[in-house]
Amino acid sequence: MKLHESPVKVIHSEEYARRILWIxxxxxxxxxxxxxTSLLNIDAxxxxxxxxxxxxxxxxxxxxxxxxxxxxxxxIRLLGDRxxxxxxxxxxxxxxxxxxxxxxxxxxxxxxxxxxIVDITCLTKIHTLALAYWLLTREDSxxxxxxxxxxxHYGNPSRNIWGxxxxxxxxxxxxxxxxxxxxxxxxxxxxxxxxxxxxxLAMNEAEADQGLxxxxxxxxxxxxxxLTVSDIQNAWLLLELxxxxxxxxxxxxxxxxxxxxxxxLIISYSLDKIPSSVx
Numbered sequence: 001m002k003l004h005e006s007p008v009k010v011i012h013s014e015e016y017a018r019r020i021l022w023i024x025x026x027x028x029x030x031x032x033x034x035x036x037t038s039l040l041n042i043d044a045x046x047x048x049x050x051x052x053x054x055x056x057x058x059x060x061x062x063x064x065x066x067x068x069x070x071x072x073x074x075x076i077r078l079l080g081d082r083x084x085x086x087x088x089x090x091x092x093x094x095x096x097x098x099x100x101x102x103x104x105x106x107x108x109x110x111x112x113x114x115x116x117i118v119d120i121t122c123l124t125k126i127h128t129l130a131l132a133y134w135l136l137t138r139e140d141s142x143x144x145x146x147x148x149x150x151x152x153h154y155g156n157p158s159r160n161i162w163g164x165x166x167x168x169x170x171x172x173x174x175x176x177x178x179x180x181x182x183x184x185x186x187x188x189x190x191x192x193x194x195x196x197x198x199x200x201l202a203m204n205e206a207e208a209d210q211g212l213x214x215x216x217x218x219x220x221x222x223x224x225x226x227l228t229v230s231d232i233q234n235a236w237l238l239l240e241l242x243x244x245x246x247x248x249x250x251x252x253x254x255x256x257x258x259x260x261x262x263x264x265l266i267i268s269y270s271l272d273k274i275p276s277s278v279x
Contacts, residue, residue: 022049024119034149196234210248
């Protein structure tokens with residue numbers, strides 16, 4: 001996979017300037033239009049946007065469904081006929097890869113230079129993994145950047161009314177075509193989030209004997225509500241690392257804005273562990 005210039009440079013520099021194909025999803029949260037708003041605020045040239053609409057089977061419209069309808073109207077208000085809102089199944093991996101490939105082909109066929117921005121904020125987990133596979137295997141030279149909008153409020157699974165405070169499974173997906181090949185050895189690369197028990201379960205199921213655990217310091221000043229929630233949710237894992245209950249695991253702390261440091265961590269760890277499998 002090729003590395004490209006920074007998104008801001010590609011948007012603004014006369015030498016690199018490109019028109020934008022934006023890809024994202026409609027959700028119940030207003031932040032699904034966050035990156036669109038930010039791009040328009042800096043006068044970015046969005047020639048087309050595709051906001052995938054995940055259909056639901058709710059019998060009657062709830063408050064969340066009403067919010068989703070309002071967000072669709074906001075997409076149209078901001079972009080007019082430049083935005084498409086196609087429905088797509090939220091859990092079909094291959095279908096989403098196909099949609100990404102079709103959109104990228106459309107961008108390549110344009111007479112002007114393009115940049116693709118994929119907003120992962122409201123994609124389903126399956127589609128985010130499909131995006132990772134697509135990025136890993138694509139050969140197109142069109143630059144691709146990722147966008148993400150942080151939530152305004154932080155919670156935890158026990159407050160999740162929709163899911164009754166529970167999650168039912170974890171995902172371990174190989175980013176290659178041969179998913180039948182057994183793991184000879186599994187190494188974990190994990191970024192701590194708000195579902196620490198889920199992460200520990202995934203690590204236990206993968207039976208990893210080595211791993212890189214990354215703790216991210218948010219942009220907001222310390223003490224931070226975001227960091228406090230993250231540390232509380234991952235307290236058991238942090239204790240296991242501290243007491244070396246999980247030997248072979250390293251804990252690294254980086255700044256949210258330091259993408260170069262994160263890139264170097266991943267590259268260094270991956271090169272050190274090849275040919276072992278990394279999940």
